[in-house]
Amino acid sequence: MAKLSLDKERLNILKALGKRLNYRFRDISLLSLALTHRSYVNENPHLSASDNERFEFLGDAVLGLCVSDLLTKKYTDFSEGALSKIRASLVNVKRLAILAQNLQIGNCLLLGHGEEKSGGRAKDSLLANTLEAIIAAIYRDSNFEKVNSIVKILIEPFLKDATSHYQYFDYKTALQEFCQKRYKTPPVYTLTSSHGPEHSIIFEVEVSIAGKTTQTGKGKNKKEAEKQAAKKAWEILQDEN
Numbered sequence: 001m002a003k004l005s006l007d008k009e010r011l012n013i014l015k016a017l018g019k020r021l022n023y024r025f026r027d028i029s030l031l032s033l034a035l036t037h038r039s040y041v042n043e044n045p046h047l048s049a050s051d052n053e054r055f056e057f058l059g060d061a062v063l064g065l066c067v068s069d070l071l072t073k074k075y076t077d078f079s080e081g082a083l084s085k086i087r088a089s090l091v092n093v094k095r096l097a098i099l100a101q102n103l104q105i106g107n108c109l110l111l112g113h114g115e116e117k118s119g120g121r122a123k124d125s126l127l128a129n130t131l132e133a134i135i136a137a138i139y140r141d142s143n144f145e146k147v148n149s150i151v152k153i154l155i156e157p158f159l160k161d162a163t164s165h166y167q168y169f170d171y172k173t174a175l176q177e178f179c180q181k182r183y184k185t186p187p188v189y190t191l192t193s194s195h196g197p198e199h200s201i202i203f204e205v206e207v208s209i210a211g212k213t214t215q216t217g218k219g220k221n222k223k224e225a226e227k228q229a230a231k232k233a234w235e236i237l238q239d240e241n
Contacts, residue, residue: 004032004049004110013108020103023138023150030141034059034133035105037120039112052133055140059132060181062139063091066151074159084238085169089162090155093177096128099154105130125180171230175207178237183210187233189226192216205229209237 006014006028014031018024025031038051067090071083078086089095100106106121109130120126139147179187188208196202205225206216215236217228 004029004036004047006032017103017105017108021134021138021150022153023142023146025137025141027141030137031134032110034137035108035130036110037112037115037126037130039115039120040110043112043114052130055133055136056129057136058139059134059136062144062147063132063135063151065144066135066148067091067155069148070152070155081235084235086162088174088238089169090158092174093124093128095158096131097124100127100131103131105134171234172227175209175230175234175237178234179209185210187230189229191222191225207233209233 010032011028014025014028014035017035018028018031033050034052034055036049036052038053041047041049041051064087067087068083071078071086075083075086105127109121109126111120115126135147135151138150176186179185189205190208191203192206193204194201195204200220202218202220203222203225204216204218205222205228206213207226207229208214215229215232217225217230217232219225219228
């Protein structure tokens with residue numbers, strides 16, 4: 001895996017981010033890699049550098065395990081379904097982007113000119129993915145116990161809000177984020193039928209994921225039917241996961 005050479009200014013930026021994370025890297029190049037977006041690598045082929053996408057993949061898994069560990073220890077009487085909803089609300093794109101903003105991660109990114117001009121440093125999805133990559137970098141640089149303690153510090157301030165509102169969980173948003181990350185394509189909802197008297201029509205919607213029909217939902221309007229289909233699909237995907 002190719003490493004970028006680090007000048008004094010870049011090294012100071014990385015060390016400052018390490019302080020905000022309350023972690024001192026033994027191999028600071030791991031943090032540098034976690035902050036290197038593919039647009040930068042594509043625009044600088046002469047550097048023969050690597051981007052952070054493999055770290056995003058690893059960090060997503062590490063983060064999920066850390067949050068699962070935290071929730072199962074803290075909420076021993078919660079059902080698996082409740083824990084899954086809370087976990088999803090804690091690691092969604094918006095929440096991770098907020099954490100990334102608090103850590104000023106956007107200022108530390110290596111981006112291509114095109115991504116820079118399009119406001120990449122402030123994009124929620126880019127910030128969330130980078131935070132996952134940083135979590136992977138800490139894991140690679142230390143061990144699970146250390147990265148678990150750091151994730152706990154980052155996530156715990158959001159626990160009260162997540163547990164108070166998990167009953168209002170947005171399945172459509174959760175399914176969309178899951179599909180975008182896993183399959184790089186959003187779920188597609190199709191109205192398949194509507195029947196019943198005019199004052200009480202029942203709509204039926206099917207949701208397709210990655211080109212395959214998965215579940216159907218029924219409701220008094222299309223929105224309600226879509227929510228039901230999304231709920232069924234999301235719960236099945238979580239069980240499989």
